[in-house]
Amino acid sequence: MAIRFLESTKTFILETKQTTYQMKISKYDYLLHLYYGEKIPDADLSYLIQPKDRGFSPNPYEAEYDRTFSLDVFPQEFSSDGCGDFRKPSIEVKNGDGSTAFLGKVKKYRIYSGKYSIPGLPSLFATNDDTVDTLEITLWDEASSVAVVLLYSVFEEKNIITRAVKVLNQSAHTIFLNRIMSTTLDYMESNYDFIHFAGRHTMERNLIRTPLRHGVQSIESIRGASSHQHNPFVILCDHDADEDRGDCYGFSFVYSGNFRCEIEKDQFDQTRLLFGINPRGFCYRLKSGECFDAPETVLAYSNQGFAKLSHLYHDIYRNNLCRSHFSHMERPIVINSWEAAYFDFDDDKLLNIAKESVDMGVEMFVLDDGWFGKRDSDFSGLGDWETNTTKIKRGLTEFAKEINKLGLKFGLWVEPEMVSEDSNLYRTHPEWCMHIEGRHPVRGRHQLVLDLSKKEVCDYLINTLNHILDSANIEYIKWDLNRNMTDVWSSGTDVEGQGEIYHRYMLGLYYIFDQVILTHPDILFCGCAGGGGRYDPAMLYYYPEVWCSDNTDAINRITIQYGTSFVYPINTLESHVSVCPNHQTGRTTPFDTRGTVAMDGILGYELDSTKLTAEQKALCKQQIANYKKYYRLIADGDYYRLTNPEKTKKFMAWQHVSKDKCSSLVSVVITYKESNEPQRYVKIKGLLPDQFYTIEGENGVYSGRALMKAGIPLPDIGEYESIQYHITAV
Numbered sequence: 001m002a003i004r005f006l007e008s009t010k011t012f013i014l015e016t017k018q019t020t021y022q023m024k025i026s027k028y029d030y031l032l033h034l035y036y037g038e039k040i041p042d043a044d045l046s047y048l049i050q051p052k053d054r055g056f057s058p059n060p061y062e063a064e065y066d067r068t069f070s071l072d073v074f075p076q077e078f079s080s081d082g083c084g085d086f087r088k089p090s091i092e093v094k095n096g097d098g099s100t101a102f103l104g105k106v107k108k109y110r111i112y113s114g115k116y117s118i119p120g121l122p123s124l125f126a127t128n129d130d131t132v133d134t135l136e137i138t139l140w141d142e143a144s145s146v147a148v149v150l151l152y153s154v155f156e157e158k159n160i161i162t163r164a165v166k167v168l169n170q171s172a173h174t175i176f177l178n179r180i181m182s183t184t185l186d187y188m189e190s191n192y193d194f195i196h197f198a199g200r201h202t203m204e205r206n207l208i209r210t211p212l213r214h215g216v217q218s219i220e221s222i223r224g225a226s227s228h229q230h231n232p233f234v235i236l237c238d239h240d241a242d243e244d245r246g247d248c249y250g251f252s253f254v255y256s257g258n259f260r261c262e263i264e265k266d267q268f269d270q271t272r273l274l275f276g277i278n279p280r281g282f283c284y285r286l287k288s289g290e291c292f293d294a295p296e297t298v299l300a301y302s303n304q305g306f307a308k309l310s311h312l313y314h315d316i317y318r319n320n321l322c323r324s325h326f327s328h329m330e331r332p333i334v335i336n337s338w339e340a341a342y343f344d345f346d347d348d349k350l351l352n353i354a355k356e357s358v359d360m361g362v363e364m365f366v367l368d369d370g371w372f373g374k375r376d377s378d379f380s381g382l383g384d385w386e387t388n389t390t391k392i393k394r395g396l397t398e399f400a401k402e403i404n405k406l407g408l409k410f411g412l413w414v415e416p417e418m419v420s421e422d423s424n425l426y427r428t429h430p431e432w433c434m435h436i437e438g439r440h441p442v443r444g445r446h447q448l449v450l451d452l453s454k455k456e457v458c459d460y461l462i463n464t465l466n467h468i469l470d471s472a473n474i475e476y477i478k479w480d481l482n483r484n485m486t487d488v489w490s491s492g493t494d495v496e497g498q499g500e501i502y503h504r505y506m507l508g509l510y511y512i513f514d515q516v517i518l519t520h521p522d523i524l525f526c527g528c529a530g531g532g533g534r535y536d537p538a539m540l541y542y543y544p545e546v547w548c549s550d551n552t553d554a555i556n557r558i559t560i561q562y563g564t565s566f567v568y569p570i571n572t573l574e575s576h577v578s579v580c581p582n583h584q585t586g587r588t589t590p591f592d593t594r595g596t597v598a599m600d601g602i603l604g605y606e607l608d609s610t611k612l613t614a615e616q617k618a619l620c621k622q623q624i625a626n627y628k629k630y631y632r633l634i635a636d637g638d639y640y641r642l643t644n645p646e647k648t649k650k651f652m653a654w655q656h657v658s659k660d661k662c663s664s665l666v667s668v669v670i671t672y673k674e675s676n677e678p679q680r681y682v683k684i685k686g687l688l689p690d691q692f693y694t695i696e697g698e699n700g701v702y703s704g705r706a707l708m709k710a711g712i713p714l715p716d717i718g719e720y721e722s723i724q725y726h727i728t729a730v
């Protein structure tokens with residue numbers, strides 16, 4: 001068992017191969033956190049908690065005159081509210097009597113084999129090869145009859161611990177949950193940096209690093225989606241931690257809606273990290289006997305810097321999160337119609353693009369936005385999921401057949417969660433969109449959001465989508481979302497139910513995914529929210545891949561993919577070669593470089609192939625052949641970021657290494673060029689030091705040690721040019 005309870009000291013010990021997590025039932029039955037980090041042999045680290053009389057930090061009633069026992073000072077596993085811990089709470093609840101206190105004491109615990117699941121929410125699962133054990137600890141508040149169940153699953157071999165929380169109202173009254181954080185982690189020190197990934201539409205996931213300071217640092221989304229602006233993933237690390245060195249802790253939240261992560265450095269230089277559903281806009285009613293299930297957080301620890309932390313997340317997400325069998329399969333090379341034609345097409349034009357892409361080695365044609373309803377621009381049509389036969393004159397079924405006749409698979413774009421005011425759906429069901437009665441709804445991209453907290457809306461979408469999927473030979477779906485949520489109010493519930501709508505929307509969405517995505521295992525689903533506006537683990541449970549960003553500029557993409565790679569596996573990241581000048585930035589980069597960057601993910605094309613020169617088409621063919629040659633290395637290998645966009649302005653480099661360390665692909669892009677430059681070297685990683693390797697196309701033989709310690713001299717190539725090295729053990 002990876003989980004033990006030591007009766008003599010009342011300590012819970014959770015162990016993976018390389019980590020230990022400890023907590024204990026203290027005097028008076030409070031649950032105190034003791035340790036999380038590198039594996040240690042000690043069975044009880046209680047000595048770390050040094051009781052001291054601390055002024056203005058109160059003492060629980062049962063401590064009587066002992067002024068050294070304070071919940072405001074001791075590290076908590078789940079903090080109380082209103083009962084003597086003045087730091088940020090794990091829970092805020094309004095009890096039946098109007099009081100807002102919660103004081104949980106350990107009532108019971110249970111240890112069992114296997115992974116917990118969470119009703120209605122995606123979470124990691126155990127495969128037959130995994131050893132996973134689970135601990136459930138029930139905290140009970142005697143006065144309010146509210147119970148909190150803390151769930152921990154330990155993936156022993158994979159060095160991962162997951163956490164989740166349930167709240168049970170066992171009182172006779174209705175209570176309101178105003179905050180429930182899925183993870184609380186108290187550290188007894190604060191010598192850490194806080195890393196998170198901030199951004200905006202077309203420039204997602206830029207790494208931000210700041211030392212902890214007194215007070216609260218936080219990131220959040222209140223957009224009804226995990227968002228472009230902040231990703232639900234953070235790292236706490238040593239000040240000098242880098243890719244190869246230092247302690248770092250990752251926290252990845254398995255949820256696609258509003259979230260908040262708060263990090264508080266307290267008066268005694270201790271740290272509390274909280275991660276959960278954003279309390280803003282959240283007030284969940286629990287009637288007597290009801291239970292609330294909060295989403296999961298995935299915790300990982302590395303004592304060897306960020307590269308190892310990323311490998312832990314990549315491995316667990318590839319194997320224990322994505323339900324789709326495509327996760328383990330080579331993906332088809334897609335050509336997508338969006339940047340090729342936007343809304344301006346008919347089926348003949350698209351068939352020409354498809355026809356011209358066959359010779360390039362493309363395997364699938366994806367018909368993006370504009371194929372349905374009255375949809376010649378983004379002003380209208382969303383909600384009317386019938387083929388626009390003025391544009392697709394043959395109808396969708398026939399069009400897909402024509403695509404198939406060319407030897408290509410067929411894929412389709414949808415944006416089911418939205419509605420245009422100029423649509424039959426809106427005219428028939430104006431009450432189905434998110435709006436507040438008596439107010440005009442806020443528009444985003446001229447569209448409104450459907451109210452997925454309503455069962456009838458979800459059922460309608462399930463039927464509509466399943467009908468589309470059955471209407472033609474569709475082998476891929478790009479599921480888009482192009483605005484964030486406002487006017488969050490629903491006519492489907494009463495006044496007191498309005499604080500549930502953000503979360504009920506997510507439950508509705510996951511229900512639709514269960515009924516549409518999981519029932520079509522042979523269709524490849526790609527997630528998209530104006531690019532990477534909903535790139536989160538909960539989405540990866542359903543979609544094996546995500547359109548990483550609406551920005552296809554190769555140079556910007558390097559930074560976006562750099563940030564994304566900290567937690568999300570490379571085989572989930574869709575990346576396309578587009579034309580230059582680039583549509584988002586106006587920059588011109590060599591065709592080769594666009595291929596090199598797009599190969600750092602799932603390679604595809606986003607251009608009008610009828611406008612390519614013969615030379616460019618030949619380059620595509622070469623890119624695709626190379627990509628296929630290296631696919632397993634890219635998809636299954638360990639990923640190394642060799643440079644950091646903040647520090648290395650001259651070139652950016654990254655590397656894929658096979659698990660046996662015998663094969664590697666190194667990619668380098670020159671991002672800034674000066675005249676008469678010093679010789680530059682790229683030092684690579686992850687090889688066997690004493691193994692000898694060859695570099696494809698060169699004569700020499702080099703030790704892993706030489707390649708890693710001395711590096712490879714970069715050739716004198718121009719700005720924005722790129723080079724790839726394929727390294728193989730001899």
Ligand code: DGJ
Pocket residue numbers: 338368369413480482528529530531547549550
């Ligand atoms: C946003 C997506 O990210 C694009 O790729 C494209 O599908 C458009 N939406 C279509 O409206």
